[in-house]
Amino acid sequence: xxxxxxxxxxERAPGKVNLCLFVGPVRPSDGxxxxxxxxxxxxxxxxxxxxxxPPGAPGDxxxxxxxxxPNLAAEALAAFRAATRWDGPPVRLxxxxxxxxxxxxxxxxxxxxAALRLAARAAGIDDDALLxxxxxxxxxxxxxQVRPGRALATGAGxxxxxxxxxxxxxxxxxxxxxxxxxxxxxxxxxxxxLPRPAEDLAARRGAVEDALRDGADLPPDxxxxxxxxxxxxxxxxxxxxxxxxxxxxADHVMVAGSGPTVVGLFAGADGPExxxxxxxxxxxxxxxxxxxxxxxx
Numbered sequence: 695x696x697x698x699x700x701x702x703x704x705e706r707a708p709g710k711v712n713l714c715l716f717v718g719p720v721r722p723s724d725g726x727x728x729x730x731x732x733x734x735x736x737x738x739x740x741x742x743x744x745x746x747x748p749p750g751a752p753g754d755x756x757x758x759x760x761x762x763x764p765n766l767a768a769e770a771l772a773a774f775r776a777a778t779r780w781d782g783p784p785v786r787l788x789x790x791x792x793x794x795x796x797x798x799x800x801x802x803x804x805x806x807x808a809a810l811r812l813a814a815r816a817a818g819i820d821d822d823a824l825l826x827x828x829x830x831x832x833x834x835x836x837x838x839q840v841r842p843g844r845a846l847a848t849g850a851g852x853x854x855x856x857x858x859x860x861x862x863x864x865x866x867x868x869x870x871x872x873x874x875x876x877x878x879x880x881x882x883x884x885x886x887x888l889p890r891p892a893e894d895l896a897a898r899r900g901a902v903e904d905a906l907r908d909g910a911d912l913p914p915d916x917x918x919x920x921x922x923x924x925x926x927x928x929x930x931x932x933x934x935x936x937x938x939x940x941x942x943x944a945d946h947v948m949v950a951g952s953g954p955t956v957v958g959l960f961a962g963a964d965g966p967e968x969x970x971x972x973x974x975x976x977x978x979x980x981x982x983x984x985x986x987x988x989x990x991x
Contacts, residue, residue, distance in 0.1 A: 864969030
């Protein structure tokens with residue numbers, strides 16, 4: 695497909711929290727863990743701009759100041775071109791990072807999902823099924839972020855069902871000074887024998903689906919992250935952040951995804967404001983505390 699030279703396009707790439715993350719057995723077909731997770735986009739977000747690459751550029755380029763190494767957004771652009779045969783001129787994708795890197799908040803995955811949306815807009819393609827298929831090949835967290843909001847992710851993250859917006863929810867985000875590799879956390883989870891048997895995972899899925907009927911929120915007994923013990927074993931400093939969030943008044947405290955970020959949840963209509971006040975009360979913390987809220991799209 696031939697595309698015109700794209701205009702300057704913008705997208706926001708929200709981070710996400712796993713309000714629950716139940717981890718099951720490894721699939722023999724691809725070596726990935728099955729999971730059940732409610733993924734919630736948050737207002738802490740990166741900003742992406744897609745525009746024509748400078749004259750003479752040999753191909754697409756991704757610029758992400760302060761972040762080194764391979765970028766999943768570049769893989770997303772390449773996958774989109776390969777799948778659609780879009781042969782528009784090279785583009786430059788610039789990412790202004792606000793979501794911490796390797797923090798369990800899906801920042802890189804959100805950027806990849808936003809890159810897919812931008813490429814589709816530039817190419818004039820309106821096909822969410824295509825974007826979902828490409829997202830599944832990029833990573834477990836990408837499919838649920840193709841259309842930000844609240845979603846139930848199953849399989850190994852590639853089976854995504856959009857959920858109605860939940861009640862207001864504020865979040866106190868406490869990033870860590872050190873990153874934590876998702877792959878390392880899963881290896882530690884396997885070493886600790888944390889993954890659930892298939893039957894248990896299926897039961898957790900049923901409980902989650904029942905709890906979320908009619909746009910309700912998850913009860914406290916389902917606000918569980920099966921990867922948390924592994925993350926805390928690899929990064930003991932997480933415990934201090936958990937204590938910070940509890941002292942700040944969070945209704946529930948948990949590790950975000952594979953960590954090491956800690957999030958405090960503030961429920962109710964006043965939850966977003968309470969989360970912002972909690973973050974303000976931690977002024978001077980390094981890395982800075984962030985108060986944000988659930989995207990209620």
